[in-house]
Amino acid sequence: MPASPAKTAIGWIGTGVMGRNMATHVIQAGYPLTVYNRTKSKAQPLLDLGARYADSPAEVAAVSDIVFTMVGYPSDVREVISGTDGVLSTLKEGGIVVDLTTSEPGLAAELAALAAARGRFVVDAPVTGGDIGAKKGTLSIMVGGDKKAVDEVKPVLDCFASTVTVFAGPGTGQHCKMANQITIATSMLGMCEGLVYAHAAGLDLESYLGAIAGGGAGSFSVQSYAPRILKRDMEPGFYVEHFVKDLGIALEACKQMRVSLPGLALAQQLYVSLCACGDERLGTQALIKSLERINGRTLPTKSTFSAW
Amino acid sequence: MPASPAKTAIGWIGTGVMGRNMATHVIQAGYPLTVYNRTKSKAQPLLDLGARYADSPAEVAAVSDIVFTMVGYPSDVREVISGTDGVLSTLKEGGIVVDLTTSEPGLAAELAALAAARGRFVVDAPVTGGDIGAKKGTLSIMVGGDKKAVDEVKPVLDCFASTVTVFAGPGTGQHCKMANQITIATSMLGMCEGLVYAHAAGLDLESYLGAIAGGGAGSFSVQSYAPRILKRDMEPGFYVEHFVKDLGIALEACKQMRVSLPGLALAQQLYVSLCACGDERLGTQALIKSLERINGRTLPTKSTFSAW
Numbered sequence: 001m002p003a004s005p006a007k008t009a010i011g012w013i014g015t016g017v018m019g020r021n022m023a024t025h026v027i028q029a030g031y032p033l034t035v036y037n038r039t040k041s042k043a044q045p046l047l048d049l050g051a052r053y054a055d056s057p058a059e060v061a062a063v064s065d066i067v068f069t070m071v072g073y074p075s076d077v078r079e080v081i082s083g084t085d086g087v088l089s090t091l092k093e094g095g096i097v098v099d100l101t102t103s104e105p106g107l108a109a110e111l112a113a114l115a116a117a118r119g120r121f122v123v124d125a126p127v128t129g130g131d132i133g134a135k136k137g138t139l140s141i142m143v144g145g146d147k148k149a150v151d152e153v154k155p156v157l158d159c160f161a162s163t164v165t166v167f168a169g170p171g172t173g174q175h176c177k178m179a180n181q182i183t184i185a186t187s188m189l190g191m192c193e194g195l196v197y198a199h200a201a202g203l204d205l206e207s208y209l210g211a212i213a214g215g216g217a218g219s220f221s222v223q224s225y226a227p228r229i230l231k232r233d234m235e236p237g238f239y240v241e242h243f244v245k246d247l248g249i250a251l252e253a254c255k256q257m258r259v260s261l262p263g264l265a266l267a268q269q270l271y272v273s274l275c276a277c278g279d280e281r282l283g284t285q286a287l288i289k290s291l292e293r294i295n296g297r298t299l300p301t302k303s304t305f306s307a308w
Numbered sequence: 309m310p311a312s313p314a315k316t317a318i319g320w321i322g323t324g325v326m327g328r329n330m331a332t333h334v335i336q337a338g339y340p341l342t343v344y345n346r347t348k349s350k351a352q353p354l355l356d357l358g359a360r361y362a363d364s365p366a367e368v369a370a371v372s373d374i375v376f377t378m379v380g381y382p383s384d385v386r387e388v389i390s391g392t393d394g395v396l397s398t399l400k401e402g403g404i405v406v407d408l409t410t411s412e413p414g415l416a417a418e419l420a421a422l423a424a425a426r427g428r429f430v431v432d433a434p435v436t437g438g439d440i441g442a443k444k445g446t447l448s449i450m451v452g453g454d455k456k457a458v459d460e461v462k463p464v465l466d467c468f469a470s471t472v473t474v475f476a477g478p479g480t481g482q483h484c485k486m487a488n489q490i491t492i493a494t495s496m497l498g499m500c501e502g503l504v505y506a507h508a509a510g511l512d513l514e515s516y517l518g519a520i521a522g523g524g525a526g527s528f529s530v531q532s533y534a535p536r537i538l539k540r541d542m543e544p545g546f547y548v549e550h551f552v553k554d555l556g557i558a559l560e561a562c563k564q565m566r567v568s569l570p571g572l573a574l575a576q577q578l579y580v581s582l583c584a585c586g587d588e589r590l591g592t593q594a595l596i597k598s599l600e601r602i603n604g605r606t607l608p609t610k611s612t613f614s615a616w
Contacts, residue, residue, distance in 0.1 A: 105509065128520075128523045128524060128525075129523060130524075140519060140520075140522065140523050142519050163518075163519065163522065165515050165516075165518060165519035166515075167511055167512065167515060167516075168510075168512070169510075171509075172509065172510065172511055175505075175506065175509035175510075175511055176506065176509075176511055176515075176516055176519055176520070178505060178509070179502040179503075179505045179506040179509070179511070179516060179520070180502065180519070180520045180523070180524070180525045181525075182498065182501050182502045182505055183498045183499055183501070183502035183520060183525035183527075183530065184498070184524050184525045185498065186494055186495070186497050186498025186501060186571070187494070187495045187498045187499075187525065187527055187529075189494050189498075189571040190490065190491045190492070190493065190494025190495045190497075190498070190571060191491055191495075193490050193491070193494060193569040193571050193572055194487040194488065194490045194491035195487075196567065196569065197483075197486060197487040197490055197558070197561075197562065197567060197569060197572075198483065198484065198487040200562075200565045200567045201413065201479075201480065201483035201484075201486070201487070201561070201565065202476075202477075202480065202483075203475055203480055203483055203484055203487070204475065204476070207473050207474075207475060208473075208475075208484055208487060210471075210473060211448060211450050211471065211473035211484055211488070212436075212448075212484070212487070212488045212491065214448065214471070215436045215437060215448050215488070215528065216436060216438075216488070216492050216528050216529075216532075217436075217488045217489075217491035217492045217495065217528065218527065218528045219491075219495055219526065219527030219528065219529070220523065220524050220525065220526045220527065221495075221524075221527070222491065224524075250505070253505075253509070254505065254508075257508045257509065259504065259505060259508045259603055260602050260603055261501040261504065261505060261599075262574055262578075262602075263494070263497040263498060263501050263571070263574060263575070264501055264505075266570055266571060266574055267498075267571070270570075291569075294568050294570075295567055295568055
């Protein structure tokens, strides 16, 4: 049975930039919303829109049919869902937890099994599309979990997603997100290495990007991040430290599955080098700094550069 | 002074799939054309359109104002341009050679200097866009060389290109092409590693690609090559052995410029492994086979897969 705004009470745990923007769409669709965040002030914009505040994940879950979690690290996911004061301690029978955090596939499967043993559901549903996608409600969501539970939460996901892809079984949403991050990391590396080569060869970098962006070398990285690099704009769309978390999860999953991905390993190490040099709060395009360091040269800044 | 179809005699050396399709556009634009190819039969379609045949590069150059070369390896470029029976042995003063081959930036600079000392010009102008771009006349061309010579050949390039990007000085067109190939190689690696991970995690690969293609992981590789991999279509759009040639040139240029590109080095080695296993005549998407081999597993074939 699809969820209905009139009947389905939604809980929301984690109201950082991503969570707050997603939850806003849920309120605006007419669902009653109860929220909790470690730092209460970050939930204020949602309270201003009519959300109720609860003092713990358990208190949120006590009054909700479906609880969304959007927190930081796998350890946070574990705590808010299965901790002493976590969602599963009070969630009613048949209730559903939807974890939007990018987290460990193994943990997702473990929590889903724990919940299932008690007649509840945990669905993993990491997102892509960044803060802009969250604001516009055009995220892409990768969902794994019990099919009936997924069907039930789908209408709520549709409030902030333009694409919802459902895979079979718990943890598969996280696995899809990992494969996505693996592809991005190596694509970003190729984009940066092309820039470093072009600069070393004395090419005008704006002309270079114009020449390659529309062809076989084209990518989201070339289109969206290379122009920021030329403007020396290292502002985070997505933090280096969060990407390092994701790539670490991916490598650990590879280890468990006995999968060898040399490109991922290399890209991860170069991203770790950014943390080593204090660049963890920059955006992922800062990968160029790692390549600049190993080459002892820095790309010029084109303050006037505008995307084509 | 721009070239005029009525006056400018064009020579064409190298009429393989790429060269033949490009030269066809030149004839169709009204330029008189003289051609030479090591295997004469491959020039026949052009002769049928009215091109004249000459028995050597030197004989082509003797009757041409501008001579295009589109051959295989840097050694072929050197031979047809500066060899005993090469273009520069007969080309008239002020004549221009345009090398469309993807070749060494250093060789391009060397040949340009050699020609300049004799009052002739050699322009490097490698292309991207593949056989389809050559057929449609929508190639992207990256040009380096003497500015006056480049201005003169530009109208002829426009016969088969939709984008012509001019860089400053001999060899820079080749350098741009190298940076392009570097970006492609690593992007292709990321796409393949994402697929291997997704398969190991048990995801439906078609759903996986649908979920990631429109977001931050999107690229020409994901859009055009991943679907071929799912259909197990390893037909060459671009041969592995030619890509290995290009990446080898890029690595050599890196060595000369003292530039370290670890992603390029890794991707190049994985492509070399395809040659080691006899896959050099497959298309570049065959990189997946290298990753399959190091992981002891093969992706499933979806004969019904169609691009989204």
